[in-house]
Amino acid sequence: MGHCCSKDFDSAPSNGETKAGGNGTTGNHVKPPPSPASLRPPSQHSVDPNNNTYTTSPFPSPLPAGVRPSPTPARKFKWPLPPPSPAKPIMAIMRRTGLKKQKQKQGTIPEDREGAAEEDGEDEEMTALDKSFGYAKSFAGKYELGREVGRGHFGHTCLAKAKKGQLKGQEVAVKIISKAKMTTAISIEDVRREVKIMKALSGHKHMITFHDVFEDAKNVYIVMELCEGGELLDRILARGGRYIEDDAKTIVVQILSVVAFCHLQGVVHRDLKPENFLFTTKDEDAPMKIIDFGLSDFIRPDQRLDDIVGSAYYVAPEVLHRSYSVEADMWSIGVITYILLCGSRPFWARTESGIFRSVLRADPNLEDSPWPAVSPEAKDFVKRLLNKDHRKRMTAAQALTHPWLRDEDRTVPLDVQIYKLVKSYVRATPFKRSALKALSKAIPEEELVYVKAQFNLLEPKDGLVSINNFRVALMRHVTDAMKEARIFDILNVMEPLSYKKLGFEDFCAATVSPYQVEALEEWENIAKIAFEYFEQEGNRAISVEELALQEMNLGPQAFSIVKDWIRTSDGKLSFLGYIKFLHGVTIRNTNAKQR
Numbered sequence: 010m011g012h013c014c015s016k017d018f019d020s021a022p023s024n025g026e027t028k029a030g031g032n033g034t035t036g037n038h039v040k041p042p043p044s045p046a047s048l049r050p051p052s053q054h055s056v057d058p059n060n061n062t063y064t065t066s067p068f069p070s071p072l073p074a075g076v077r078p079s080p081t082p083a084r085k086f087k088w089p090l091p092p093p094s095p096a097k098p099i100m101a102i103m104r105r106t107g108l109k110k111q112k113q114k115q116g117t118i119p120e121d122r123e124g125a126a127e128e129d130g131e132d133e134e135m136t137a138l139d140k141s142f143g144y145a146k147s148f149a150g151k152y153e154l155g156r157e158v159g160r161g162h163f164g165h166t167c168l169a170k171a172k173k174g175q176l177k178g179q180e181v182a183v184k185i186i187s188k189a190k191m192t193t194a195i196s197i198e199d200v201r202r203e204v205k206i207m208k209a210l211s212g213h214k215h216m217i218t219f220h221d222v223f224e225d226a227k228n229v230y231i232v233m234e235l236c237e238g239g240e241l242l243d244r245i246l247a248r249g250g251r252y253i254e255d256d257a258k259t260i261v262v263q264i265l266s267v268v269a270f271c272h273l274q275g276v277v278h279r280d281l282k283p284e285n286f287l288f289t290t291k292d293e294d295a296p297m298k299i300i301d302f303g304l305s306d307f308i309r310p311d312q313r314l315d316d317i318v319g320s321a322y323y324v325a326p327e328v329l330h331r332s333y334s335v336e337a338d339m340w341s342i343g344v345i346t347y348i349l350l351c352g353s354r355p356f357w358a359r360t361e362s363g364i365f366r367s368v369l370r371a372d373p374n375l376e377d378s379p380w381p382a383v384s385p386e387a388k389d390f391v392k393r394l395l396n397k398d399h400r401k402r403m404t405a406a407q408a409l410t411h412p413w414l415r416d417e418d419r420t421v422p423l424d425v426q427i428y429k430l431v432k433s434y435v436r437a438t439p440f441k442r443s444a445l446k447a448l449s450k451a452i453p454e455e456e457l458v459y460v461k462a463q464f465n466l467l468e469p470k471d472g473l474v475s476i477n478n479f480r481v482a483l484m485r486h487v488t489d490a491m492k493e494a495r496i497f498d499i500l501n502v503m504e505p506l507s508y509k510k511l512g513f514e515d516f517c518a519a520t521v522s523p524y525q526v527e528a529l530e531e532w533e534n535i536a537k538i539a540f541e542y543f544e545q546e547g548n549r550a551i552s553v554e555e556l557a558l559q560e561m562n563l564g565p566q567a568f569s570i571v572k573d574w575i576r577t578s579d580g581k582l583s584f585l586g587y588i589k590f591l592h593g594v595t596i597r598n599t600n601a602k603q604r
């Protein structure tokens with residue numbers, strides 16, 4: 010859990026560089042600790058603990074005017090930096106959750122009554138809430154509790170020794186979550202879901218192994234494998250704030266491998282940070298395990314979440330905009346990689362709102378020391394994760410095939426993104442399909458490593474894949490989480506594949522994402538080549554009406570926009586029109602219906 014509160018890179022031994030900045034707009038610039046006072050993170054004094062959770066986004070919504078995100082209440086936002094005392098934020102968080110509920114029930118609470126309303130709300134909830142989970146009650150009979158090994162916002166973790174059963178004599182870790190702090194139905198549901206997710210995902214080699222769960226009148230006890238090697242954050246700090254590139258790769262590969270697994274299972278972690286990766290032993294090369302699914306959630310393939318959740322330094326821009334999916338985790342991995350490689354945070358400011366401003370607007374600094382000494386592949390890797398446009402970010406499976414990490418001996422995990430893209434492709438018009446096919450033909454061989462790996466994971470028969478290949482590949486990885494996230498539903502909307510099989514060429518066309526290709530350095534060249542192919546094989550005369558209504562599913566309001574995409578000389582798509590058509594442009598200022 011979040012020892013982000015007690016450790017800070019700014020107080021870590023400096024790597025010697027002094028950078029300007031700290032205004033929240035120029036990236037994270039670590040300051041050397043010149044005096045004992047600066048060892049205390051500055052925001053201790055400047056962040057208001059009562060103003061740390063947003064029930065609505067502090068930023069304008071990215072949704073079209075008039076469209077509001079669904080009304081799920083914002084849940085938790087954690088302290089980015091050390092609070093004055095460990096007890097206060099817990100109380101503050103719990104009170105705030107109570108307040109949100111109260112507000113929902115009764116509408117606006119007058120400002121000067123807020124404190125009282127919080128307390129009232131808490132009391133009311135405490136008496137009404139059912140806090141029995143149905144877990145076994147025999148914790149004390151089965152385990153002997155030892156010393157505390159960690160503490161976070163929502164509980165503390167202790168050593169324990171199993172007294173009986175299969176684990177008899179073995180040391181385990183027990184996360185103890187106090188029922189007194191579960192003051193709302195949401196906080197109870199969070200614990201229930203944390204247990205469900207840990208149980209379902211247990212088994213992956215970089216996932217903490219879940220053993221058991223218990224409860225009594227006071228607490229819930231989550232029993233899991235003990236990791237004795239400490240948090241990744243501690244190792245970064247012990248190394249003076251950064252890793253050499255090869256060691257960073259070893260870390261990032263492990264993170265991606267387990268996160269790819271979570272995403273395939275329909276679980277978004279939402280709190281990826283170095284504090285939530287533990288080393289199994291104290292050995293330098295001990296494997297890491299992901300922990301803390303306290304903020305995680307199930308997510309359907311086509312779902313967007315809207316609650317602002319996470320830790321400030323690692324939060325993705327679209328989370329602040331309240332419309333996000335698994336790509337938000339990929340942003341956090343970009344932040345972790347950036348830190349591993351240079352020892353500084355990419356988005357830094359003294360206050361929480363300053364950090365958010367930086368996340369939304371600032372480009373990470375990849376110029377100053379030590380970046381000139383970092384390989385171009387590593388920099389490209391970071392850029393492709395810290396892209397503010399979530400559509401342009403690599404997925405976890407894709408990132409594992411990036412040139413920086415590529416290793417032919419490592420199996421690439423199945424990527425649920427493939428399913429989403431194929432679903433859209435098989436439902437697209439022939440004109441759109443030929444536009445995508447032209448694009449896929451222009452992609453350099455180098456970039457096809459990922460697509461080839463995904464195609465092979467579907468185990469093509471005679472070079473072809475059908476809906477059954479997609480089903481069987483998913484089944485191979487099925488867990489209860491995958492069922493809960495309704496991942497299999499996507500197969501129903503892929504039903505045109507019941508009558509048609511895809512060869513590798515079609516598969517490439519189906520799985521090419523114009524947004525991700527646009528993020529490549531060679532984009533301009535690729536686009537030109539793609540258009541040449543399109544001119545040869547797919548471009549045809551098309552009317553404004555057909556383009557807007559049939560091809561793009563837009564309303565007549567879009568006629569004036571798509572009109573410019575068509576060449577007057579021959580009535581076919583122009584180069585610019587082709588590119589826009591590929592992207593399925595979002596027309597915000599019309600009431601046009603969109604696919």
Ligand SMILES: Nc1ncnc2c1ncn2[C@@H]1O[C@H](COP(=O)(O)OP(=O)(O)OP(=O)(O)O)[C@@H](O)[C@H]1O
Pocket residue numbers: 010011012158159160161162163164165166182184217233234235236237240284285287300301302303
């Ligand atoms: N399996 C484990 N083995 C060893 N230590 C552990 C284990 N699980 C958790 N810890 C320690 O306990 C700390 C808190 O655990 P965890 O992150 O799950 O709690 P949390 O209250 O949800 O945290 P946060 O404040 O980040 O939400 C971890 O940072 C880690 O130091």
Ligand SMILES: [Ca+2]
Pocket residue numbers: 010011012161284285301
């Ligand atoms: Ca944690």
